[in-house]
Amino acid sequence: MNKLSIKIGTLFFLIIFSLETFMFFFLHSAMVDSRVEEELSALQARGNSHRAILEKHFDANTIAHITLMESEANTDVVITNRNGKVLDSSDKVDQFYKYLKMTNSKIPREGKIVEGNWREEPIIATVSPVEQNGEVAGYIYMFQDTQSVHALIDRLNEHFLLAGLISVSLTVIIIFFLSKALTKPLIKMKDATSQISKGNFDVTLAKRGNDELGELAKSIQLLANDLNYLKKERNEFLSSISHELRTPLTYIKGYTDIVLKRNLPINEQQKYLNIILEETNRLSDLIKDLFDLAKIDKNTFIIEKEQIDLNEFLLTIERKLSPAFLENKMRLEIICPSNVFIKADPSRLEQIILNLLDNSMKYSSKGGVTAISVTKLKQSVQITIKDTGKGIPEDDIPFIFNRFYRVDKSRTRSLGGTGLGLAIVKELVDKHEAEITVKSELGKGTEFSLIFKG
Known part of the structure; x- marks a missing residue:
């Protein structure tokens, strides 16, 4: 049984x-x-x-x-x-x-x-x-x-007994085939879930109708596909973390050995110590970003929304970042009308915008302009961050929010960064129940649009 x-x-x-x-x-x-x-x-x-x-x-x-x-x-x-x-x-x-x-x-x-x-x-x-x-x-x-x-009555009983036997026989036959027909897809689903539990996510379930069994099959297939994607993403993620951690540690260890084992002039020691400090800061940023992503994944990342006056908020960001833009011989512009409010977490919104502005500085050349403009729509508010940098290839745009994804496939370290900034931005935007879109053209710049409910 x-x-x-x-x-x-x-x-x-x-x-x-x-x-x-x-x-x-x-x-x-x-x-x-x-x-x-x-x-x-x-x-x-x-x-x-x-x-x-x-x-x-x-x-x-x-x-x-x-x-x-x-x-x-x-x-x-x-x-x-x-x-x-x-x-x-x-x-x-x-x-x-x-x-x-x-x-x-x-x-x-x-x-x-x-x-x-x-x-x-x-x-x-x-x-x-x-x-x-x-x-x-x-x-x-x-x-x-x-x-x-x-x-x-006896003749009637005989007729009823015969009809009863025929009816029971037909019932048994019908139920046999019906139960087989009902349980066959369930058995296949059970086998599929068993394979999933063993870590084999390459399962395929036949498409059925729009009934409950069909919906269950679709859900199991979707689960298998998602788990398969997560498995591949996890492997890529671990590989990327391994690479990102190994590289600064290699620099730190190598240059520390040089400073300790060689009798170097002060100026060369200072040069290598600066490199060590730079890689240490890079490692610290990477670990901080990983902690942020871990909190988001565990739903322990708290979003405390409050009413924010965007004009005052963006002017504060301008005062913080203007020196950095001027140092790189770039310009930061703020275009925001007064009395525009949104409900958001101030610290997380600042983190979103700072990450996007940091990318603008990294991928823009001297004389470049980055503008933050605010537009009041019917039911929402749009914050646009547009730069005049090198832009993003069209084929790379769908993947820029993936963790550790870099447009520069050679992973050159001259621009710094952990490859997690945009991934964190996307997660924070989703936590605010907002939207983020991107438009870019090589050689002309990139435009990020944040759409928040008004």
């Missing part, structure tokens, strides 16, 4: 068998009762027919004629006078006395059933009153052996 198909088949069989048994029993009882009622009605009608004749001619000849007729039929008749004295009968009257005594004077004109218990009694019986001049002159008792009724 461990197989799902057996469990489903057994459950279906018990339910359908119970319903069929109830319906067969109900139908059988209804047909039997209906058939017995027909027999009693026919017996009563036969007695009423004889009564109609006797009411016209209530004499010995007519009585004898009626009893003679019934002696040749499968029914019997007993005719009595008004006091219950037997005038004539079609068979020995001794066997009928029991039912004659059950009669009282209150018998309706249409007659009544004297004995209808066909299951326990050997005879069913009816009585009809014979009236002359408005008064009861006698009674006609009709009797029928219940063996014919039992024979009829």
Whole structure:
């Protein structure tokens, strides 16, 4: 009983068998009762027919004629006078006395059933009153052996038993194929999830309809695809971390060995120590970015939104970064109308913009201009950061928010950076339920647009 198909088949069989048994029993009882009622009605009608004749001619000849007729039929008749004295009968009257005594004077004109218990009694019986001049002159008792009724019921039982066996057989066959059809996709899904649990995400499930099983199959397939993507991304991520950590550590170790083991002039020592400091700072930035991403992935990165006046906020950023832009002989412009507000986390919004501005400085040449402009839309506010830098190739744009992705495939370190800045920006924007888009053209610059709900 461990197989799902057996469990489903057994459950279906018990339910359908119970319903069929109830319906067969109900139908059988209804047909039997209906058939017995027909027999009693026919017996009563036969007695009423004889009564109609006797009411016209209530004499010995007519009585004898009626009893003679019934002696040749499968029914019997007993005719009595008004006091219950037997005038004539079609068979020995001794066997009928029991039912004659059950009669009282209150018998309706249409007659009544004297004995209808066909299951326990050997005879069913009816009585009809014979009236002359408005008064009861006698009674006609009709009797029928219940063996014919039992024979009829037996034949009916045989038919029902045959129909029941055929019905149960067909039910078992239908349930067998139905349970197989239902459980086959579930078994495939079970095998797929088993493969997924073992780390094999290259599973394929056949496309089904739009029912619940189809939706489940799609969900499992989507899960497998996502896990496969995450597995590849994790491997690439670990490889990238390994590379990013190894490179500064190699620099630090190499130049430290040089400073310690060689008797270098002060100016050369200072040169190597500066390189060590630069790589240490690079390593520190990488670890900080990794911690930020880890917090975001674990949903422990708290976003505390508040109302922010963008004009004041961007002017503060301008005061912080203008010296850095001037040092690189670049210009930072802020274009923001007054009374424009958004709900955001100030520190995280600052982190987003600083990361984007840092990229603008790295990838722009001397004399370049980076502009931050704010546009008030109907239901939102758009912050655009546009520079005049080298731009991003069109083929690279879909991947720039991936972790450790660099447009410079040679991974030259002259520009610095960890390859995580834009990945963090994208995660922070998503946490704000905002949107970020990018447009870029080689040699003309890049434009990032942040769209926040107003």
